[in-house]
Amino acid sequence: MKYLNILIFFLFVSSTVTLTRSNPPPSGGGDGKHFVLVHGACLGAWSWYKLSTLLRSAGHRVTALDMVGAGIDPREAEDLRSFSEYVQPLTDFMAKLPAEEKVILVGHSQGGLCISKAMEDFPDKISVAVFVAAAMPGPSLNASFLLEQFRKRIDFGPDTRYTFGNGPKSPPTTLTFGPLFSATKLFDRSPKQDLTLGNTLMRKTHLFVGRQWSKDLPLTTQRYGSVKRVFVVSEKDKVIKKSFQQWVIKRNPPTDVVEIRGSDHMVMMSKPFDLFNKLSHIARRYS
Template sequence: MESGVSSGMHFILVHGLAHGAWCWYKVVARLRAAGHRATALDMAASGAHPARLAEVASFEDYSRPLLDAVAAAPEEGDRLVLVGHSLGGLSVALAMERFPNKVAAAVFLAACMPRVGSHMGITVEEFMRTIKPGFFMDSETMVLNTEQGPRTAVLFGPNLLASKVYDQCPAEDLELAKLLVRPGCQFTDDPMMKDEALLTDGNYGSVRRVFVIAKADSCSTERMQRWTVDLSPGAEVEEIAGADHMAMLSKPAELCDVLPKVARKYYD
């Protein structure tokens, strides 16, 4: 889903686990109204993407829609502002490593934000280690039969969505999510997630990073988000009061104040 005019800043928006481009609809509309370009993408087997999750061989394949979009950006001219939400931060990190000269800045919205010298899956592992038993409530865990072997996936349950993910969102957005979420996978067994040499100072480390803390997040708590920032020195921090995990839906106007401010600071 791409919208906007040719002038202004170009934001590429990447959703989190089990979601899709649809969750950015309020942000896309606001950025477009302000004269910017906004491209919200479906990762593989997410949103309206036609693939099934069992057909996605790797985290790189899952992130391919973003990698292809950044690769297609002109070598000359305006660079991109990548925005990753939750698990989408890891796809953004991979794009930063591959195409650092095409990215003016990366925004991590309550997101997994890795650091040079650590494997990309470290933030996912820490999240899974710190949550309490029963965290996923009525979510359904499933085992997918893939060509790479069995892989665990999760389908978020309506009670989890209501109490921990969309708890500050309008009721309409919660109902939309119940209709549109799909099974998601964190790809924790993917070799790319365990490669401590994947992210380099010269590429990933050269791109400006801004972490946006959703201060009312019941899923990835403020404490967990600040741990992520501390893990990755050099990132700037913005905060949005009252934002739950789906800050793009619970506080879209506030997020759309932050994004152009970040972009103006680093856009060439």
């Protein structure tokens, strides 16, 4: 029934949302850029449906990817063994890009970790990387420490569900945001229909341990550090609060910082036009 709901949704919005392939710009798109959108934990390519429509209508190409076990990807989060495996759809996509093509990477929340790996692996194929209220590790801020600090500051609430693939005495291996957490923290400023959509399509996300981050996400000044970065602050975010976003920015300063006022954690749902305008400006400036 869950996968039937997902199928029905994607049939409904197939004309507006990009899944795992890019759409050409409308005729006369002119100086359109190519945006690659990477979702956050428990979400999927579906979470970008508003922004994808706005970008394509403005003449840009859009590729919104499902990471492994997310969105309509048929694999399960419990079966993942590494972060590199989780981010493989993005790695494969970047590897197939023509050598002369550069894209604008946009990562939301946990998606910031994914685009960070792409920055390290394919720096010459990226014109700018945009972190939307996202995890932004770096050469001097490793992902393991960053996530440890984040988890100290977040209360996932009473209805977030965990699984324990390594046994009940070991740390949890997956989590799924519950409806209460989604309503009060994730989508609290978004339209109610987007909350309903999120609760319908939410899937488990794998919780990787510290040693996996050290192996799978080493970031260097020479490669990761050569890519321009912009951090988009979400003012009213209750998941990654503004104070923590500023903490990350201070310890891993990006090229530029912009802010979207009045947005919740689901910036692309609560303030899609504001995010579209910020990305349009970033595209003009950095590509």
